[in-house]
Amino acid sequence: MGTPARLSYQDMLNPLFLHPSDNANSIQVEKLQGSSDYRSWSRSMEINLASKRKLGFVNGTVTKPTDDNTKAEMWEACNNMVIALITGNVSPTVRQSIMFMTNAFEMWKNLEKRFMLTNGSRKYKLCKDLYEVRQHTASVNEYYTTMKILWEELDSMNLLPPILCLTDEIKTFLSKVELQKEEARLFQFLNGLNEAYGPQRSQLLMITPLPTVEQVVAVIQQEEAQRSLLSAITPDVELSALYSKSPQSPSPQYVNKPVTCTACNVKGHTREKCWTVIGFPKWHPKYRASLNLS
Structure with a gap:
């Protein structure tokens, strides 16, 4: 055998x-x-x-x-x-x-x-979903993932023809097109964020050049994590405040007031969270300048 x-x-x-x-x-x-x-x-x-x-x-x-x-x-x-x-x-x-x-x-x-829907119908549906997507009760990561899925499918339907001769002029043009696409995505992401992140949105839009969507997501996720930690501590703080204040004359320190930073005079955050005090993130253009000054 x-x-x-x-x-x-x-x-x-x-x-x-x-x-x-x-x-x-x-x-x-x-x-x-x-x-x-x-x-x-x-x-x-x-x-x-x-x-x-x-x-x-x-x-x-x-x-x-x-x-x-x-x-x-x-x-x-x-x-x-x-x-x-x-x-x-x-x-x-x-x-x-x-x-x-x-x-x-x-x-x-x-x-x-x-x-298989026709490209026109599908593109319309994707763009409509993209304009309407909002964070609401979703986490920052869940909200970003929803948008990223829509962006990637739209990209797959908007493929550019291959370029056989890649000159410096064409490279510059393509980099500008890519930059515009990144900016559009950044604005879409910030637009759908909950208004609770309004101060962070204002700070991020003042940066030149604008950060990428991924960098912004990282910053907002850090803020989300901090708020989640503080919300776990807040009930104990509020309970102690309730016992400490007089019912006839509530203490002014517990009256809601718009927060203004004493370091940069910008509303929406305190001195303890101000980048001019605690330092700029590594991706921020002012990060290197602050290192040189120190």
């Missing part, structure tokens, strides 16, 4: 090769519900299928061989595996509508025709 032939690396690169671990559950993504999540679902599936070298079965580049029965059988096995992967990652309703299709490519195209 002869020993079985060893698989070579080239064999495993073949899209008709099925690894022993490949099965209907080897790809798990959020199940497709309909038009609202089709783009993210299809992108996730494409990434997973490409990692298994099976993307060609849904984009039509790997067709069934007609001159080799063995390869045709291998193609059928892989085609059925891809069908199983697709039907295993859609909702029960969608699965029922494609269950009896026998070609992975046709199944993929069917889903695309049904659920």
